[in-house]
Amino acid sequence: MNAIEAIMTRRSTRSYKPDSVEREKLEQIIEAGRYAPSGGNNQSNHFIVVQNKEVLQKLAKLAEEAFAKMEVTENTYSSLKSSILQSKKGGYVFYYHAPVLIIVANQKDYGNNIADCNVAIENMMIAANSLDLGSCYINQLHWLNEDENILPYLQELGLKDNERVYASMIVGYPKSADGKPQRTALKRKGNEVTYI
Numbered sequence: 749m750n751a752i753e754a755i756m757t758r759r760s761t762r763s764y765k766p767d768s769v770e771r772e773k774l775e776q777i778i779e780a781g782r783y784a785p786s787g788g789n790n791q792s793n794h795f796i797v798v799q800n801k802e803v804l805q806k807l808a809k810l811a812e813e814a815f816a817k818m819e820v821t822e823n824t825y826s827s828l829k830s831s832i833l834q835s836k837k838g839g840y841v842f843y844y845h846a847p848v849l850i851i852v853a854n855q856k857d858y859g860n861n862i863a864d865c866n867v868a869i870e871n872m873m874i875a876a877n878s879l880d881l882g883s884c885y886i887n888q889l890h891w892l893n894e895d896e897n898i899l900p901y902l903q904e905l906g907l908k909d910n911e912r913v914y915a916s917m918i919v920g921y922p923k924s925a926d927g928k929p930q931r932t933a934l935k936r937k938g939n940e941v942t943y944i
């Protein structure tokens with residue numbers, strides 16, 4: 749699969765087999781993230797790759813507890829609202845039981861932190877697709893950056909004091925009939941283009 753094909757056929761996967769991702773493939777994905785461009789060639793992204801099931805479950809539990817305490821208002825962003833409502837109901841697992849969660853952090857006082865993390869995420873999602881792996885962008889940890897329980901737990905996992913999470917994603921083998929990602933592109937309904 750060439751780069752254009754990998755971009756055009758990437759879709760979000762939200763149902764995974766429990767199988768772990770081979771180390772070689774995971775390293776290729778992470779390297780694709782590390783080779784993304786960065787503002788001023790800063791290269792200050794910090795990739796925290798979580799495969800440990802207990803750690804994943806603890807993150808899901810802490811996130812659920814944090815969202816369950818939040819209230820929904822008429823201005824609440826729809827995806828955040830969904831996380832809050834599912835957490836209040838119970839059994840909310842923000843990482844969809846994927847075998848790998850890749851958290852991308854950067855320095856909180858660096859102006860390109862969000863951009864640098866997100867170009868890396870896109871590189872990694874495209875790389876995952878080219879390797880027949882499914883992936884999905886995951887926003888919940890970014891929303892919970894200052895949570896009193898999640899921040900110290902992420903710091904235990906290696907997040908530095910001056911870092912915060914600006915993006916994360918999951919990766920794994922899709923739970924599909926052929927084991928491959930669903931690759932039919934959604935029809936574009938926006939993303940206007942103006943050629944001059």
Ligand SMILES: Cc1cc2nc3c(=O)[nH]c(=O)nc-3n(C[C@H](O)[C@H](O)[C@H](O)COP(=O)(O)O)c2cc1C
Pocket residue numbers: 758759760761762827884885886887888934
């Ligand atoms: C900034 C951003 C945040 C997103 N957050 C989440 C998320 O937290 N959970 C999720 O399931 N999908 C998330 N997505 C995936 C989008 O829902 C998805 O890309 C969109 O619906 C289009 O579907 P496609 O990726 O299959 O083309 C996010 C995507 C982006 C770019």
